Amino acid sequence: MIDNQRLAVSLAGLNLKNPVMPASGCFGFGREYAEFYDLNRLGAIVVKATTMEERLGNPVPRVAETPGGMLNAIGLQNPGVDEVMKTELPYLEQFKDLPVIVNVAGTEIEDYVAVSQRVSEAPNVSAIELNISCPNVKCGGITFGTDPGIAGELTAAVKKVSKVPVFVKLSPNVTDIVPIAQAVEAAGADGLSMINTLVGMRLNLKTRRPIIANGTGGLSGPAIKPVAIRMIYQVSQQVNIPIIGMGGIQNAEDVLEFIMAGASAVAVGTANFVDPFVCPNIIDELEQKMDEYGVSSIQELVGAGWK
Amino acid sequence: MIDNQRLAVSLAGLNLKNPVMPASGCFGFGREYAEFYDLNRLGAIVVKATTMEERLGNPVPRVAETPGGMLNAIGLQNPGVDEVMKTELPYLEQFKDLPVIVNVAGTEIEDYVAVSQRVSEAPNVSAIELNISCPNVKCGGITFGTDPGIAGELTAAVKKVSKVPVFVKLSPNVTDIVPIAQAVEAAGADGLSMINTLVGMRLNLKTRRPIIANGTGGLSGPAIKPVAIRMIYQVSQQVNIPIIGMGGIQNAEDVLEFIMAGASAVAVGTANFVDPFVCPNIIDELEQKMDEYGVSSIQELVGAGWK
Amino acid sequence: MRKGMATVLSNQQIVDRVFRLEVQGDLIGEMTWPGQFVHVRCGTGIDPLLRRPISICDVNVEEKILTMVYRVEGHGTKILSESVPGQPLDLLGPLGQGFPIDERKEGEHALLIGGGIGVPPLYYLGKELVKRGVKVTYVIGFGTASQVILEDELQSVGTTYVVTMDGSAGEKGLVTDVLNEGFNLEDSAWDVLYSCGPLPMLKALQDRFQPTGKEGYLSLEQRMGCGVGACLACVCQTQSPENGKKYRKVCSDGPVFPLGEVKL
């Protein structure tokens, strides 16, 4: 692979060969998509949320469709940190050129801390993404992602134990996202991921009940793109840490729009379900689109929308 | 027109022959769409936001497209309450079977009160919709729609002077919409309208600037439907006043989904731009869809999703 | 290659709301396992956004022609029903684990039970079983006579009993009723059961035959996201967790599961 500096990005000390990674929960632990293409082509990989104990997740149906989007309430199903350390992360070691970011979730601050400490010790983990924004799990009554104080506290606690950079994944379901971003920055976060899903619902006209067994679900896909762009545009002007942008990305032009809004790299979620090749296709397409819009390098474009 | 009790709804004392009305800002003061069909076919009409003084609105471009939606930042352009009283409301008097709901906006509580008092005196105004949620206007630093206390105060002040029922139009750009709904209910609101637009943004890749001159705009259209359904489902279980539901409605099935979520009537906004006949088409289609899903009457269906 | 474009050859309504769609394309050459499915993109826009799982009903491997039979349910299948010959169709597949047939021995008797729009995959399955020298008997159930599909095709593969709930075609009742009566289909008369159909039917079959220890396979449906095992949308719980696996993914561990493996 030719090193291409136009696409390279540096993200809180991580050097990525390109800015495109699959988003957490939309790519498992990589196994399934490795059957389609060489995962080394990706800028990085963000794996499914990992919790202390195994989680069985929510009852089915777990997904529903909406115009230009989908709802999901998977409920953090995962085999637990032990199994992830034993099976999933070692599996990813074969991809030598693939930074791994582990999405960490929990119910108590202690869970996050314990899981973060463990996964940050895995030889091939490059960063942690703290999922303080999953709308599908009642977090012990506390919604980490909507309270700047608690979000900051959690971030500080995890930072103390983590051996790798910590990204905090923010919830868009808030009146003002800026203070939360600032609180986690002040608490030591190395970067932000935004946005997680919007809380939504669909009803089944035949059964007269929510389609998703959980009731509400997280809205992802193209429908939420303008909300993501707006929030990244706002937050990136108020913090000095890099942002991994996501929410509805489908193609290379969307990537440029996110970078221009202030993201330093991007994650692609739902679009993988529509086209399993979407990440490598976007990466292939990126330079041509950069030429078209006169973009010399991704780094140069970061925040160009407001600079 | 045959009186059809299956479609009739009663809304805070207003009796509507059917539950479908155009949403504020998407139908002007009715003149333009009156060239397409007889406005008497509508359940009601919600006219453009009216303010104390004339407003010129925001610079152009004022709209941008997003996947499955659009952004707007019209900025409350309107001729002011005097002109609305003198020209627009009298124009609508020719439609004998058309309840008129006037959307009222302002910068200070006093503005809202003054405008509400005046329009509530017009002979053909059936209700007022307080727009405390317009995302495109800096409301003198106060965001009425995101603070339960201020929202309640405003509602109470307007209730004191209004001679017609007062609906309060809520903003979806909040962490928790329920306390705001409860606050305006406690302050005497006769009903709620929800949802207004989500704050979003698009960037122009060529100019590297927001497409909309105002920067951010309000996201409407099918993209926001699941967010609207979720909020109506949540709020309708916590208040005892009726809700006019809106956000992405395109067809009769969408109407049933909103009613089932807890709305007593619905407003159709952006879809008018795609098809000027969308409101009468939905009304025509409604009974057939009710038969298909075994719905005896609209009234019976209200909140069926959680009842 | 598991994603690719195929070209629509024909798309014809066979009974009310049900269409037979024939498409041709390179990746169809790999579709050799009955019971697998394809994940179909309906239209090219963002509404519908997700793909739709449709079973393989028949494959001509040499000519790379795939037949699907689908019922119009909602937005996606509606758009699919508007496909015209010559139109490209974006397919992901073949996906999932089909009906196990490699262990079948010549001379065995397989009972294939289908309900409604679950009947189509049993056609390809029956043909492949017959190729292996297995005798096939079909029992297919529908609501009413006008919904009966593929009867002639199945009849050419093996004896086919039609059952309708209102008795307007074949026997009256449910497919399981037929097994009780004089059709020589008592448990000892067959070696293996394969079934696809509505959940209540599958549940009735599992409840009845799991205790008997008979070999059998059921094909399930579940709402899907990715279709390839990555998103965990489509899970079902296992009856008795082995190797600590408390769930299965319908898209990649299934859609076909042995009798008794999952809770229904």
Add this chain to the structure above:
Amino acid sequence: MRKGMATVLSNQQIVDRVFRLEVQGDLIGEMTWPGQFVHVRCGTGIDPLLRRPISICDVNVEEKILTMVYRVEGHGTKILSESVPGQPLDLLGPLGQGFPIDERKEGEHALLIGGGIGVPPLYYLGKELVKRGVKVTYVIGFGTASQVILEDELQSVGTTYVVTMDGSAGEKGLVTDVLNEGFNLEDSAWDVLYSCGPLPMLKALQDRFQPTGKEGYLSLEQRMGCGVGACLACVCQTQSPENGKKYRKVCSDGPVFPLGEVKL
């Protein structure tokens, strides 16, 4: 009737990225006023969601055939460019106020200035003016020779001067340059100006001719929502508010405005 379906008769690329689209339908019988536009639904889905305004380039009122010439800019026009004969096309129109021509008198001389993709509406306008005995002269400007459109068609209506920025076809420079030189197009040589094209061109024309008091009309573009005057997306400010009207709507008060009416 102002909304209806038309049927695509042909859709052909004429130069790079520019297509000529012919459609037939009942509502086209009403399209008798040059300078009006139609609001076109591109595709049938929700992306693109909004309609696209496209000018009337030519109309055969008897046969109800409308010609549009459009350039592929983004998602909507891309989808439009994939239209095939026989396909239905959802139109809203005719919309807006076209070029005023009723006051024109036989023997007058009209100067029609077009730039780029602003040229198409001037074709129908020129034909209608000639019908009324008005002499028509065209000045049309493009970036380069390969972008020149409709030259032959316009030539058949009136003398047509082509201008390109790089001089690769016709005169080199901007359309306004030509008016300065020896083309007998000095102000006294014509009675009325009609123009459609990019904003800088319209601005240059307004700056130059407004002070002279010459009669003239400019066709503007603006991003639209409804296209019918209801949403206030497409406004422009008036130069001197009369009757307290401080703005105009491009979709319903325009797209054509008299020289000097609006700020550019």
